[in-house]
Amino acid sequence: xxxxxxxxxxxxxxxLIAPQVFISAVFFFYPAGQAVxxxxxxxxxxxxxxxxxxxxxxxxxxxxxxxxxxxxTTAIFSTLVTLAAMxxxxxxxxxxxxxxxxxxVYRTLLIWPYAVxxxxxxxxxxxxxxxxxxxxxxxxxxxxxxWNHVLNEGEAMGLVVVASAWGRISYNxxxxxxxxxxVPRSIIEAAAIxxxxxxxxxxxxxxxxxxxxTFFLLVVNIVYAFFETFGVIHTITSGGPQQAxxxxxxxxxxxxxxxxxxxxxxxxxxxxxxxxxxxxxxQFKYIEKRVHY
Amino acid sequence: MRSLALGATLVATTxxxxxxxxxxxxxxxxxxxxxxxxxxxxxxxxxxxxxxxxYTVNATHKGNYSETLNAGIAAxxxxxxxxxxMVFEVGTATMMGAQGAIRPVYEVxxxxxxxxxxxxGAVKGYYTTTDGQMLSLPFNSSTPVLWVNRDxxxxxxxxxxxxxxxxxxxxxxxxxxxxxxxxxxxxTAWQSWIHLENLSxxxxxxxxxxxxxxxxxxxxxxxxxxxxxxxxxxxxxxxEEGKFIYAGRRNEGGANFRAGECALFTESSAGYAGIKSxxxxxxxxxxxxxxxGVEGAPQNTIIGGASxxxxxxxxxxxxxxxxxxxxxxxxxEIQAKWHQDTGYLPITSAAGDLTREQGFYEQNPxxxxxxxxxxxxxxxxxxxxxxxxxFDQIRGIIDEELEAVWSGxxxxxxxxDSAVERGNQLLRRFERASN
Numbered sequence: 001x002x003x004x005x006x007x008x009x010x011x012x013x014x015x016l017i018a019p020q021v022f023i024s025a026v027f028f029f030y031p032a033g034q035a036v037x038x039x040x041x042x043x044x045x046x047x048x049x050x051x052x053x054x055x056x057x058x059x060x061x062x063x064x065x066x067x068x069x070x071x072x073t074t075a076i077f078s079t080l081v082t083l084a085a086m087x088x089x090x091x092x093x094x095x096x097x098x099x100x101x102x103x104x105v106y107r108t109l110l111i112w113p114y115a116v117x118x119x120x121x122x123x124x125x126x127x128x129x130x131x132x133x134x135x136x137x138x139x140x141x142x143x144x145x146x147w148n149h150v151l152n153e154g155e156a157m158g159l160v161v162v163a164s165a166w167g168r169i170s171y172n173x174x175x176x177x178x179x180x181x182x183v184p185r186s187i188i189e190a191a192a193i194x195x196x197x198x199x200x201x202x203x204x205x206x207x208x209x210x211x212x213x214t215f216f217l218l219v220v221n222i223v224y225a226f227f228e229t230f231g232v233i234h235t236i237t238s239g240g241p242q243q244a245x246x247x248x249x250x251x252x253x254x255x256x257x258x259x260x261x262x263x264x265x266x267x268x269x270x271x272x273x274x275x276x277x278x279x280x281x282x283q284f285k286y287i288e289k290r291v292h293y
Numbered sequence: 294m295r296s297l298a299l300g301a302t303l304v305a306t307t308x309x310x311x312x313x314x315x316x317x318x319x320x321x322x323x324x325x326x327x328x329x330x331x332x333x334x335x336x337x338x339x340x341x342x343x344x345x346x347x348y349t350v351n352a353t354h355k356g357n358y359s360e361t362l363n364a365g366i367a368a369x370x371x372x373x374x375x376x377x378x379m380v381f382e383v384g385t386a387t388m389m390g391a392q393g394a395i396r397p398v399y400e401v402x403x404x405x406x407x408x409x410x411x412x413x414g415a416v417k418g419y420y421t422t423t424d425g426q427m428l429s430l431p432f433n434s435s436t437p438v439l440w441v442n443r444d445x446x447x448x449x450x451x452x453x454x455x456x457x458x459x460x461x462x463x464x465x466x467x468x469x470x471x472x473x474x475x476x477x478x479x480x481t482a483w484q485s486w487i488h489l490e491n492l493s494x495x496x497x498x499x500x501x502x503x504x505x506x507x508x509x510x511x512x513x514x515x516x517x518x519x520x521x522x523x524x525x526x527x528x529x530x531x532x533e534e535g536k537f538i539y540a541g542r543r544n545e546g547g548a549n550f551r552a553g554e555c556a557l558f559t560e561s562s563a564g565y566a567g568i569k570s571x572x573x574x575x576x577x578x579x580x581x582x583x584x585x586g587v588e589g590a591p592q593n594t595i596i597g598g599a600s601x602x603x604x605x606x607x608x609x610x611x612x613x614x615x616x617x618x619x620x621x622x623x624x625x626e627i628q629a630k631w632h633q634d635t636g637y638l639p640i641t642s643a644a645g646d647l648t649r650e651q652g653f654y655e656q657n658p659x660x661x662x663x664x665x666x667x668x669x670x671x672x673x674x675x676x677x678x679x680x681x682x683x684f685d686q687i688r689g690i691i692d693e694e695l696e697a698v699w700s701g702x703x704x705x706x707x708x709x710d711s712a713v714e715r716g717n718q719l720l721r722r723f724e725r726a727s728n
Contacts, residue, residue, distance in 0.1 A: 153700075
């Protein structure tokens with residue numbers, strides 16, 4: 001059934017994977033190794049001296065209640081971003097899939113936000129919700145709601161979640177849309193003849209058939225929420241108010257580049273690497289079982 | 294004939310080029326200024342380059358203050374450091390701790406032109422050792438003042454010339470503004486710098502032990518004392534009653550004030566250019582208020598801004614060039630122009646005198662408030678400045694804790710105690726990294 005190609009000898013296969021191995025080595029293994037090594041020291045910023053402290057950086061971090069709180073913030077943030085980026089994307093993809101006329105125009109328009117860099121997206125949303133000149137904040141004020149994400153922790157979290165998820169909806173839309181197009185029409189039609197209405201067909205047939213795509217997007221979006229949302233947080237809240245939006249990756253930045261505490265920053269990178277690695281392993285172990293390819 | 298001319302040109306260029314290159318020592322200067330300030334820096338550099346033929350300064354913009362410092366550090370690690378690096382005042386302890394990475398400016402500038410006493414004590418004090426030696430050259434320095442929207446006061450039926458020199462008086466005015474239905478009686482920029490660091494210096498109480506860190510790396514934060522708690526608690530009450538509006542950690546409040554929405558605004562004296570060009574109302578510059586009844590107040594306020602550090606690892610001739618450039622920047626004419634163009638404080642008394650002689654203070658009333666506020670009293674151990682490691686990050690912690698006060702989550706004492714405890718942990722790590 002399955003088609004397999006077997007190579008004769010080792011030469012060709014090694015050549016074929018060499019570029020990937022090289023790229024991983026230069027851009028992942030080397031810097032990751034450096035981070036692990038640096039996490040064992042307390043260096044001075046200029047690299048003039050470094051004290052070997054073993055695992056003390058990790059002890060210091062895990063003993064810090066504010067650092068531990070940032071795990072919870074990160075968990076809430078990444079769950080919300082993932083949901084807010086995937087559910088609307090699926091909804092839009094389903095609607096676009098049903099279109100007969102000018103589907104191409106809608107599709108193109110829906111993909112546009114993906115072209116906006118996270119930091120720029122952050123600034124855009126900040127302007128809309130700016131407590132003084134923001135349009136949305138002004139309309140909310142007219143409705144009697146006093147928007148103030150500068151001091152209100154919940155509003156700040158909501159704003160960074162929406163700003164982070166917004167551009168991501170396009171990316172997810174693209175994948176969901178392609179997957180929907182690949183669902184065989186004959187199955188849908190058969191179900192329709194059997195009397196299943198649209199939403200029933202959607203939940204019993206389409207959604208299970210989309211599961212490989214959904215799983216892939218789940219992994220990719222969680223990784224995105226963990227690592228790539230830095231620009232949004234930096235431009236909108238800088239981690240505040242108080243520590244309401246200080247996610248792990250933002251703390252790596254602020255300790256490393258604001259505090260010049262490279263030992264702690266490196267230790268945090270290592271922890272972050274472990275957390276994301278662990279999450280991905282868990283996802284593959286437990287969620288992938290429910291995926292039908 | 295033609296080939297002869299060509300040949301002559303060739304000979305001339307090949308012999309002259311190396312000579313010209315030899316004659317000019319080129320040095321790199323990394324700074325953090327864009328926009329109008331960037332243009333003014335470029336102008337200073339061009340004036341220096343044209344004023345003599347021995348040295349050329351190349352100025353490069355490297356991002357904001359934090360980014361410029363990080364660029365300098367990364368470059369030093371790679372052995373590509375510039376000769377002169379602009380570092381904001383909170384990075385002072387980091388630079389001082391880097392023995393072997395920096396060369397003190399009193400050594401670089403030493404020579405006929407250099408007189409350490411020409412510099413204003415309150416300005417240079419931030420950047421000197423405990424025995425008074427200048428480690429870096431103050432470049433742009435400002436100090437917080439109170440900006441007043443006179444129209445807003447009149448609108449609320451308050452005499453715009455009313456005395457706002459004490460917080461007690463300000464409190465009464467805030468009440469009147471709130472009663473008159475004003476939406477934003479008071480806002481601020483840079484809350485830690487103005488309402489804790491300067492508050493402490495102005496009331497002659499310590500911000501940190503060991504002379505605010507000047508006397509040793511084993512310093513501990515001390516800004517949870519009575520004066521600071523009383524002030525933050527008063528501001529917390531104002532915030533609760535809608536008399537103090539918190540706009541953000543940096544200078545976001547400036548937009549509100551310039552648009553005429555806020556009546557009073559505590560901000561750097563360097564806000565002058567922006568306010569003057571945008572404000573559609575009558576405004577005043579007043580000295581920063583103090584709490585009447587606190588012994589020793591008003592002392593003097595401290596500066597914010599940046600200074601120029603000379604980095605190690607270059608040729609002797611290049612240090613001559615750096616010294617010449619720094620002496621040029623300190624000259625009265627250049628300083629006076631910089632002070633008048635930007636609103637930053639003059640770094641020498643001579644520049645201040647020259648500005649007065651030119652009649653600038655009379656034509657632009659209020660521009661000398663900051664100078665007087667800085668220089669009326671000789672600085673004490675509490676008001677010389679701050680020298681704390683990881684201070685940029687400690688300010689972040691202070692911001693977080695103050696936000697808890699403004700939102701009513703914590704009282705002033707609890708918030709400041711927590712900020713001190715968290716900040717001390719960073720100081721201990723900095724101390725270890727520097728040993």
